[in-house]
Amino acid sequence: MLKADGRVDELVTALSTDLEPDGSTHLVIAFELDRAGRRDAAVAWAERGLSDTGTAPPRDRRLVEFLAHHYEEAGRLTDLVRVRRDDFATTAHSARTAACGPPPGPPTAGPPNAPAPWISCAPTPPRSTPATAPTPARS
Numbered sequence: 001m002l003k004a005d006g007r008v009d010e011l012v013t014a015l016s017t018d019l020e021p022d023g024s025t026h027l028v029i030a031f032e033l034d035r036a037g038r039r040d041a042a043v044a045w046a047e048r049g050l051s052d053t054g055t056a057p058p059r060d061r062r063l064v065e066f067l068a069h070h071y072e073e074a075g076r077l078t079d080l081v082r083v084r085r086d087d088f089a090t091t092a093h094s095a096r097t098a099a100c101g102p103p104p105g106p107p108t109a110g111p112p113n114a115p116a117p118w119i120s121c122a123p124t125p126p127r128s129t130p131a132t133a134p135t136p137a138r139s
Contacts, residue, residue, distance in 0.1 A: 008036045012045075023049035024060040031066075043070050050083070061087065 012029050019025045026049025033042035046066045053059040064087040071080035 008032055008038070019052065020060075021053065022058055022060045023053040023063050025049075026052065027060055027063050027066060030063075034070075039070065043067065046070070050086075059090070061091075 011032055015025055015029050015032075026045050030042040030046040030049070033039075033045060046063050049060070049063045050067070053063075064083055067083050068080055071077070071083065
C-alpha cells in the first residue's frame with residue numbers, strides 16, 4: 001500500500017524494522033529510493049547492507065551489483081574497484097570453506113575470540129600425463 005501511494009519514507013521505515021541478515025531488505029529499500037530519484041540515499045542503504053552483512057554468507061550479491069553500477073555511473077572508480085575486490089575476497093573465501101570444510105581435529109589453542117585460521121585444502125595433484133608423447137608421422 002505504501003509503495004503504491006508513493007510514500008517512500010514510510011515504506012523505508014516499515015521495511016527497516018525487520019532487515020534480513022543477507023541484505024535483501026537493504027536492497028529493496030535501495031531500489032525504492034532509487035526509483036524515487038533519491039540516488040544518494042539508495043547508495044547509502046546498499047552500502048549499509050554490505051556493512052551489516054559483513055562477510056557472513058550468504059549475502060545478497062545484488063547489493064554488490066547495485067553499488068558497482070551506481071559507482072560506475074557516478075565515476076567513483078576507486079569505490080567500484082574496492083567493492084568488487086571485497087566481494088571477490090568474500091566469495092572466494094566462502095567457496096574455499098565450503099569446498100574444504102573445517103580443519104580436522106580439535107581447534108588449536110589460542111587467545112579467546114581469536115579469528116579462525118585460514119582454511120586451506122591440500123592442492124589437487126596434477127593429472128597424469130603419458131610418459132612419452134606421440135611423435136608426428138614422417139613422410
